[in-house]
Amino acid sequence: MACPDHNSSTAERRQRVLDAARALMAEQGFRVSMEAVAHRAGCSKQTLYAQFGSKHALLHDLMQEHLDITTSRLEAFNGQAREPLLAFAIEHLERLSAPDVAASCRLFSAESPQFPEEARAIWRDGGQALLARLASWLSLAMEAGCLRHDQPHVAAEMLLSMLVGLELERxxxxxxxxxxxxxxxxxxxxxxxxxxxxxxASPAVQC
Known part of the structure; x- marks a missing residue:
């Protein structure tokens, strides 16, 4: 069947597909199919492939959306450190604690040995991309004198580890x-x- 509501915008249709994929990943993990996503979103599989091209591209866009929301306060360094980092930290923990994200993480952990390529793609588009974005922002804060200049990627991983703590174990x-x-x-x-x-060592600016 064709996608319903032909008056809805492309962005709305795209969001409907992403929402469907997110919900199905929480239910089926890596086993989710394009056919299942199309059925849940209310569109044809042909329309889905025309819009996204492949399951890999769809999952990439889904991870990109998650990443954009999580790092929205880190789009640009504005001379402040604590306020945007705290906003990022709260958003990151809220996203990780969302029921669909928690369910997906449990399934991914269990299924990664059976789906190694998909697992690596999720890590690359999710965790690794998040680390890179945070490191880039921290590098700007270091250049501005708000933080000690010392290996931004290490600092980013340390901060993420401190934030998550044992939450994933819970x-x-x-x-x-x-x-x-x-x-x-x-x-x-x-x-x-x-x-x-x-x-x-010697703060020169108020951050």
């Missing part, structure tokens, strides 16, 4: 996760600890 073993208030408190603790660890 998800893996179905242990109750932190409340939104507790996540924000943890984000503040982690960001402030990171800023102390990477504080410049």
């Amino acid at each position: 998800q893996r073993f179905s242990v109750a996760q932190r409340t939104p208030q507790a996540r924000r408190a943890w984000a503040e603790l982690a960001v402030d600890a990171f800023l102390r660890a990477y504080a410049p």
Whole structure:
């Protein structure tokens, strides 16, 4: 069948497909098919392939959307460090704690040995891309004198590790996760600890 609501915009149709793919990945992991996505989104498989080209391209766009939302406060360095880092930290923890993301992560972890290429693509388009974006932003903060200049990629991985803590382990073993208030408190603790660890020797600017 053809996509319904021919008056809806291309962006709306695209978002409907991404939402469908996200929900199905939480249910089926790497086994999700383009046919299932088309059925859930309410469009034909031919329309889906015409819009995205392949399952790999669709998953890439889905990870890109997730990444764009998570790093929206890190689009440009504006001379401040704590406020945008804290906003990023809270958004990152909220996204990781979303039920569909948590379910997808559990399935990906279990299925990665059976789908190594798909798993590597998810890591490349997700975790590795997130690390690169954060490192780029931290590099700008270091150049501005807000942080000690020292291996931005290492700093980015350290901050991400501090933020996530044991949250993924809680998800893996179905242990109750932190409340939104507790996540924000943890984000503040982690960001402030990171800023102390990477504080410049002689702060020349107010960040």
